[in-house]
Amino acid sequence: LGVGLASTGFGYLSATLIRLLVGVEALGFVEGARVVAQPINIVALGLVAVVAPQVMEAALARDLERARRWRFRFLVLLAVVALPYGLVVGGPWTDNPVAGLVPNAFVIEGLVVVSLISAFLNSASSPWRAELMAARLESVLGRTAAVSGAVESSSVAGLASPVGAFALPLGHSLGVSVRWALFHVRLTRWYRDGPRSGT
Numbered sequence: 001l002g003v004g005l006a007s008t009g010f011g012y013l014s015a016t017l018i019r020l021l022v023g024v025e026a027l028g029f030v031e032g033a034r035v036v037a038q039p040i041n042i043v044a045l046g047l048v049a050v051v052a053p054q055v056m057e058a059a060l061a062r063d064l065e066r067a068r069r070w071r072f073r074f075l076v077l078l079a080v081v082a083l084p085y086g087l088v089v090g091g092p093w094t095d096n097p098v099a100g101l102v103p104n105a106f107v108i109e110g111l112v113v114v115s116l117i118s119a120f121l122n123s124a125s126s127p128w129r130a131e132l133m134a135a136r137l138e139s140v141l142g143r144t145a146a147v148s149g150a151v152e153s154s155s156v157a158g159l160a161s162p163v164g165a166f167a168l169p170l171g172h173s174l175g176v177s178v179r180w181a182l183f184h185v186r187l188t189r190w191y192r193d194g195p196r197s198g199t
Helices: 002-021 024-061 064-089 111-124 126-134 138-193
Strands: none
Touching (some): 002 024, 024 111, 024 126
């Protein structure tokens, strides 16, 4: 609940900052690009339904090598889908099937590409979240969501003036990068410590 509220709350704050600092028209362009990038998140949800049980078992057993294998498989499968999709929908060319459906996404050149990268980075952390849940480290997820959300919104505020609409996907990517770093630090400690006494 805390993770969901933090993610939604900071996402709303970041969008509000774009509207205030860049303008409502820019927010419309950003939202269009986000819609185009959304299929990457949907594919990741399907993949994580298969991968999450595997990495959760690995985390319970503190089997880092097994967890790494499944993380790698998840990233490869996600990339196999995301890369061709990005090549097809990344620009307003004639054969792009979504250009006519979401034309506002392509008003600012490159905004869709940056949004696709941001969506990929965000989705790619899904196995790590599952491992933390299996390790009963839910509090880490909550604190990480708060810290990464704060970094995202602060970055959006700072980048809005120099880069305009790009501030939202770039700020989101910076927040996701912080999330990855915090996940890595905590999970490294989890696997390094080994089984606890009595378990």
